Amino acid sequence: MMKILHVYKVYLPENFTGIPRVIHTLAEGLTHKGVESHVLTLAAKGRSEPEAIGSHYAHYVRRDLHIASASLSASAFGRFRQLAKSADVIHYHLPWPLADILHLAAGRKKPSVATYHSDIVKQRLVLPIYSRLLHPFLRKVDAIVATSSNYAETSEILAKHRSRVSIIPIGIGEREEPEPNQKERWRARFGDSFFLFVGSLRYYKGLPFLIEAARRTGLPVVIAGSRDLADFDIHDVPENVHFSGEVSEEDKEALLSLCQAFVFPSHLRSEAFGVALLEAARAAKPMISCEIGTGTSFVNIAGETGLVIAPRDPEALGGAMTWLAHNPQEAQKMGANARRRFERLFRAEDMCAAYLRLYHRVVATHRQ
Structure with missing residues (x-):
């Protein structure tokens, strides 16, 4: 032993x-x-x-x-x-x-x-x-x-x-498929074509840039986590940004099943890896992340498993979200690639x- x-x-x-x-x-x-x-x-x-x-x-x-x-x-x-x-x-x-x-x-x-x-x-x-x-x-x-x-x-x-x-x-570990009633409950609340962020709402998560990108594009965004935005200079939140509050592991998987893509706008090296990206890859979802020289770009490979953009850039973030929304077949391929990469490495x-x-x-x- x-x-x-x-x-x-x-x-x-x-x-x-x-x-x-x-x-x-x-x-x-x-x-x-x-x-x-x-x-x-x-x-x-x-x-x-x-x-x-x-x-x-x-x-x-x-x-x-x-x-x-x-x-x-x-x-x-x-x-x-x-x-x-x-x-x-x-x-x-x-x-x-x-x-x-x-x-x-x-x-x-x-x-x-x-x-x-x-x-x-x-x-x-x-x-x-x-x-x-x-x-x-x-x-x-x-x-x-x-x-x-x-x-x-x-x-x-x-x-x-x-x-x-x-x-x-x-x-x-491997994910557990969410119960149908859990998915239906979240679908009734948010639909099934939203961009999803899951994580603690910390200073390095880049949420102001995500909220601004949502404001510019009008695309639906769901933010799963505590709604305490005291660390961010955010004065108003557009109607297309929805806060789910903290969610259980089961509800997180239900949201991942429903979303069209996972968005992870962390903009500082404090985001050393991004386990939330692994969870998205495990669920076969295309990802959007920022190039900050850390493990986020090891999990999410630009053009293969998703899109990688410059940090602190709401315009680039909105452009990546719009591209995935308008190219569902390419987005689906990226999600499948993400799943294969998860099985191989993570x-x-x-x-x-x-x-x-x-x-x-x-x-x-x-x-x-």
Whole structure:
């Protein structure tokens, strides 16, 4: 039995987006491959005993401070030392400065993997300081993983470690077909010829550009997610833009089944991969995304699985939406291509298998 310790700042039940979803997929997906997974994470209240989540375990230490997206905990050090003793591999998920400190302080004797999910974008003022910690950490771990070749090639941080970077794309499980009554309920509300965005309404998602493109084109747009637009300079929303609110996984699949295309206007490198694009590709939908030098253009290939446009450009976004609306046969071909690319590169079992091979490799090389 191989024991893996994942280390990241948030996890279930507080957060189940992005990196926590990747950790959960790995932990559950490797259970039947002889792997026992543990997750060390921070929470509002620490717990003395681990909590079972599916077939793996989460260990919560109290979050003492949260500043500039860097959660800190004094009690993490003792719990980390305890868990690291029985771990065969420690898997760090970045960016999170405390993970770097934990490794340099108490984790260097163990085989280690660092998945570099994203550069620091919003808090760039702290990057020169953090770099003094990050680069020694990356030199010490046994393996570095990027989730796409696009990100590895454009990250200034990874450029200094490129010879040691492996590419393992994020993978997700197969979709479950929505129930007919769910589809009919959403069809009655929005029809079946809308452009769909699904995701958290964060500063880097480009929603002002999508809403402006909808205003210019008059095409129907459905935005699935919280309607809190406080981070955006949006004064009025046209009638052809509809907010569904937060949706369940089942309702998300129903909306994906009904939409004519998926639109993903993220305009900053904070959007490091775009799991929502994988979900659209899995549903055989053509996609529109922006070229920001990250994994979004690894998932969505321009002219093959959808259209890729310049960021922050409502005119280009509206033009891409109009083209897909007026060329349904080409859009359908792109959706079929997206599905084939998903099957080839982005299945959860393939991601799990790749990491398992990497775990065995770092165990062997660390001993040497």
